[in-house]
Amino acid sequence: MRGTWRYFQQLTCLILWLGVIALIGFFQQHVVMVVRRQRPVFKPCQPTMNVMFLKTHKTASSTVLNILFRFSEKHNLTVALPCGNEFHLGYPLRFKATDVEEFKTIGQNFNIMGNHLRFNLPQVKRVMPNDAFYFSILRDPVSLFESSYVYYKTYSPAFRNSKNVNEFLLAPWSYYNLSEKAWNVYAKNNMWFDLGYDNNAIYDEYYVQSVIQDIQKHFHLMLIAEYFDESMILLKDTLCWELDDVVYFKLNARSLDSIQALNPDSKEKVKDWCALDWKLYTHFNNTFWIKIQERMDLKTLYKEVNLLQKRQKELMERCLLEETAIDETKIKDEKLKPFQSGHAKILGYNLKQGLDNKTLNICKKMTIPELQYMAYMYSHQFPNKTRKSINFR
Template identity: 30%
Template sequence: MGRWKMKVFAALSGLCTLLVIFDGWTSVLPWLKPEQATDEEREITYVEDNEIPTTERQGLTANYTFQHHEKVTGVPKGNLCQPINKFIFVKTEKTGGSTLASLLFRYGLKNNLVAALDPEGWFAIKYNESSESYAIVHYNCTDFPGYDFIANHIIYNRVAMENIITNATYITILRSPYTHIRSRFFFFQGYQPLRNSTTKSESFLAYLKSKKDKFDGHGTVSWDLNTLSHRFGILKSERKLLMDSIKKIDQEFDLVMLTEYFDESLILLRKLMCWDFEDILYYSQKVHKTALPTVTIAMKSIIDKLSTVDIQLYNHFNTTFWKRVRNYDGDFEADLTKFRKLKSNVTKKCELERNTDFCNLFIMDDYPVTKVTYERQLQWMCADT
């Protein structure tokens, strides 16, 4: 072989070696790939799921046994982590919280955990601001083991929550303010089709304009357009005070999930809690039956002005979320694919076989499953109700 041919061959071999090395690193560290978006470039697009109506099913046995067609564990052999069974989920409105609460209550039933519940049997736990305490069901049994978890609508107060459950893992979920406000509007205020010949889009824009007219020039925060922040006691919009409050939440919460990336959030939750894949299976709850209007530039402009607190909160945790994905201990994409395949199989199975305890609870909304939890706890503990 001539000298020039040997040089060409060596150059090509070196190039192939570099490509193999680079491909190996990008498979382990996929964010190194040129096409991967940065946190700042990551744009959120939320697509509403189709709703499958759910109703409370009668006759569900109180003694729940977790029987499933297959056992899928996410904990490798030799893994020293132990499942976390003390947790507090600060549920927020119209963020997918009902879906998440349903699977958390199901996990509690499976593992005989004691839920702190509202005495009136609802899915929201009332907060007394003057006494900084919560109204929950109390049990008089001398051998009462204590509460293990909360998965309700609840105002966040760390000290008051520590008085109920010590050393808990704290999780919550946030949603892009642009779609969050839209969802809350159509859920709570309702919409009359063709009323005054307005479309859904016109109705929503008129609502935003009315808010803008009310709050413009007054330096006031419209808390019904910043409900996520209000849930965590963030009452100041001044930048420094706001960022201090957001950093405090970041330090106190173990995981902040995102509605727009619900499956990805659950993969992070499973890893954090050392749970199995079957523990994070879910069935979408309380999703709008019809499509909601697109958030237009005009709508976004108004929301930018009136929801600055929520937007700052969301943007911060959108950034930290993707950092957690990058630092995931394991193959994130493989786990996500595995989970989605399992979820699809179980969903199809349970839509056909709703007569089993597992499928009844899998499809059940958070309010009915809260009732099941309440009734079961009454049976095996002395309740002061």
């Protein structure tokens, strides 16, 4: 009798234990199903199609514009182009929506904007969709100033009467006349001016910080010319573009013999003469690296940079007759000769012969100078209008 009772107890315990296990299994399965339902389904990001690029001067911005033009062609996008035979969007005057060809009929339906303009947010918003991504590029004011001096030597009155950049910086106010503002915008705080602010404003810390806060509010990203490849990777990642969308050949670059060496004293004088630009650059140079760290670690960044450089090398070997950019006088195709300005010697490219049509189109679009590409885009987008007076075919 006692054995029977013990057997009954053991059987009861076994049944209870099996019940507990079954109950635990039920709850585990229920939790897994709930988690699965709550877990977000991964969706690949979609490429950003609406982009406003503020094209600052002498900052590698022509190369960026080439990237934007190629992207717009790839996706059959509309580009906000200068009216009629103009090359810029009203520059150096403040931008107006009516500076854009067919603005009155197309309205706010342009996808890409990138030609030179002096930033004017309310007017830009009349042209670009509300979800447009705004970005620009900055350059160290020291190297930028030297580049501007050579490129605009015969254009800017402030530069015209000095022998060289070092002489100008010894006594800039001897050459710079405030009454010639429109013609001298390249000679003092040019990036500050392009962003829509007074390049002749007296430096005041409160004023400078308030402007920087405005810029941060209006622009999603500021690239840095000294870190161009890193900038392209950050741009690609932010916009969800592909590597080939940001691969590039340098455009509008100068020959080494047209560079004027700044002495150490001149370099320091630039920081004082262009104090607004210097503060702007140092601030966004710092925030650039913060933006990088928000999206990827440095190991990932430079892995991507290596891929970009490898792809660039592949395309250069496939496309170019010479290994690098060459003097304009040696370019065989007249339509690939870049515009020359001031005392700068702007370089360009020769393409290899015998390329198949698909490869030739890719190579030509990567090497075509800015003005020719803009004229081509205008003709393609507005076939019924008179072509711009630039030979591009």
